[in-house]
Amino acid sequence: MTAPRRASPNTARRKEASRRAILTAAFDLLQEVGYAKLSIEGIAARASVGKQTIYRWWPSKGMVIFDAFLMLSEGADGGPPALPDTGDLAADLTAVLRATIAELNDPRYDQPMRALATEIAHDPELAAAYAQRLEGPLQQAKRQRLGSAQRAGQLAEDIDLDVAVEMVWGPVLNRWLLRTGPLTAEYADRVVTTALNGLRPRQPGR
């Protein structure tokens, strides 16, 4: 639950079944009809719920979408997420980034994730919720994997881990969202390699 903006109604009396039906309906409709045609009325009808029940608990369509993702991620979770750590940083990053790209290319998630991204882009409040509840744990996992590599001497000591994470995922997300180029597994490899080595030439002895 995401704490409606103001004077929240009595949460205790909330009907859990309706909440889940709404979030499921919202996510499913995003897949089926797309973001542009997603309407509160449509969600309510699909969920067999009164519109007011949506307006009562969510301050905006964006928050509904966000909560739908939250429900999904909580459903899948068996605890906090973590990146694989085989000791081979390049391999680990490549694997994870390929998985990310596969998800972004998955037609089940493409439309919904674009919708969420769009809403975040236009609503700072939602962006904050996203940063804290959805992106936060993931970002933390990525930072930890890079931190571990740093301690193993595989990363320069003066690297800002947040910048490092963005250096790897930024190009991919950007290419996906703005469709500035094809999003393939091979691209993941190239991004990881380039990010690790940097743009400047390196000494032959590595």
Next chain:
Amino acid sequence: MTAPRRASPNTARRKEASRRAILTAAFDLLQEVGYAKLSIEGIAARASVGKQTIYRWWPSKGMVIFDAFLMLSEGADGGPPALPDTGDLAADLTAVLRATIAELNDPRYDQPMRALATEIAHDPELAAAYAQRLEGPLQQAKRQRLGSAQRAGQLAEDIDLDVAVEMVWGPVLNRWLLRTGPLTAEYADRVVTTALNGLRPRQPGR
């Protein structure tokens, strides 16, 4: 003009004043009321134009926004854009990236650019137009500057220039659009440095 979807009307008779009024109105309204409240009716009213005049020449709201940006960029241009080339790649990139960040932070452009970005995210056709007409020349200029550095031995020879460009601008665009962190000039510096050096430690000699 952006090639209406079907049998275009006689372009010769098109009223230039109306076209400009529409695009100006669209851009101004984006600043003032934001993307969510931008309506064709609103644009028509602000531009003192019949709605049909908009529907006649543009296939979608996104295309109007796109053309508004196009008009702006053409107004400013004195030919094809080019990045500064002082020989110092890091300095040049930093300067340009700082300028980019300044523009993204400019309240006059923030809302309109977010609108354009999200329309692109949801409309592949618009994305193609964007890639060709607006992003294309800029991307070309960036590639050229990097190519020049590559020839000067300041960039590794096996670098994919597109990936290189995305490595620098991707993190910034991403941070801006999804609000995943503060967007400061100092951030520009760190991104350029990290991208150039890469994440791995470098030998003391250079």
Next chain:
Amino acid sequence: MTAPRRASPNTARRKEASRRAILTAAFDLLQEVGYAKLSIEGIAARASVGKQTIYRWWPSKGMVIFDAFLMLSEGADGGPPALPDTGDLAADLTAVLRATIAELNDPRYDQPMRALATEIAHDPELAAAYAQRLEGPLQQAKRQRLGSAQRAGQLAEDIDLDVAVEMVWGPVLNRWLLRTGPLTAEYADRVVTTALNGLRPRQPGR
């Protein structure tokens, strides 16, 4: 209480305070916001009562209004109503009709009485209750006064007393409800005179 439609709950346990609060709130709201904006929710809120308490004891909004009038009339009564009988029929009728008109013109009663009248017009069940509980006794009093006049030879012997009553009060009620003309004391006088004398010319010797 006015006989709820189905299996009435245990009347003995009914909370008298709530009943009075509801009826008072209903009547007051009718004055203040008018019939069109009168809502069960509004009544419940004003009476600090749960909506269910209203639905439990009254089958319709009309019945609530009706009971509100019933409470008022019972509060005022010191027994069954009776018309004055000074022996002068014309004077007595005129006086009572003027009083009726004064009440109909009283802004405190205008809206509520219109509400009651229109509810009756659309609900035969309510009409029956009205005829029995509110209108009945009054009608009876009027008939008695006319009967007394009949026995005194002031009324033709073949007159149907119900018709006679309607001949006097019908024009007034009609004018009030449908606003077909001004409702003044002078109008009362003319109606009584015309009704008593009839439309046809009379012999000079009365």
Next chain:
Amino acid sequence: MTAPRRASPNTARRKEASRRAILTAAFDLLQEVGYAKLSIEGIAARASVGKQTIYRWWPSKGMVIFDAFLMLSEGADGGPPALPDTGDLAADLTAVLRATIAELNDPRYDQPMRALATEIAHDPELAAAYAQRLEGPLQQAKRQRLGSAQRAGQLAEDIDLDVAVEMVWGPVLNRWLLRTGPLTAEYADRVVTTALNGLRPRQPGR
């Protein structure tokens, strides 16, 4: 009268077909579902018309109902209405009053006329329109018939014709609207007789 309250849109462009469809739908729905369940949405749907088209041209539901009656009455008219004048006032009045009662008892008109009456009772503005456009001509016809009788010496000279009309029709309308008694042809006879003769006893020599 059909002119909306304020700043009426350009009447010239009004679509006559939609206007008629709306009024017909309104009248039909009144018969079928009754006043309580008559909704603007229902009318619009039945008339295959956008809701806005109703809101654009009518200020209230009552005015729609009123206009529906107006259309009906204009459709039937072959000029201004007139009461029969055979010379026998009692017979003429009885015939007309019986016709009135037959119409009031006609299930096709009962609900719609109650609806109109109710709206008039709660909306003075509508009442004025009603008095002028619908009731006016009828009232005029009734007054004329009585005036003719007056000139023929069949009516007392000091009779107020408006009061006379109300003396005859008031009881009937009242009984119908408030359901205070059965509405039969025989009742029409009694009302006419009583009104003509008055309540007081008459001299044997008439």
Next chain:
DNA sequence: GCGTAACCGAGACGGTACGTCGCGTCTTTGA
């Protein structure tokens, strides 16, 4: 140099969705 066809402003139209209000039912909770 004169029709005539197009574009133009205006805005009514049939619709869809909005966000709100109230209905009548059902559930929780505190006195």
Next chain:
DNA sequence: TCAAAGACGCGACGTACCGTCTCGGTTACGC
């Protein structure tokens, strides 16, 4: 153990825009 409080599914409200479709009126072409 009620009854207040109020969430719920539902339906209608009145408004905002959608994209289409006339309306005159005004250009600017082509005969």
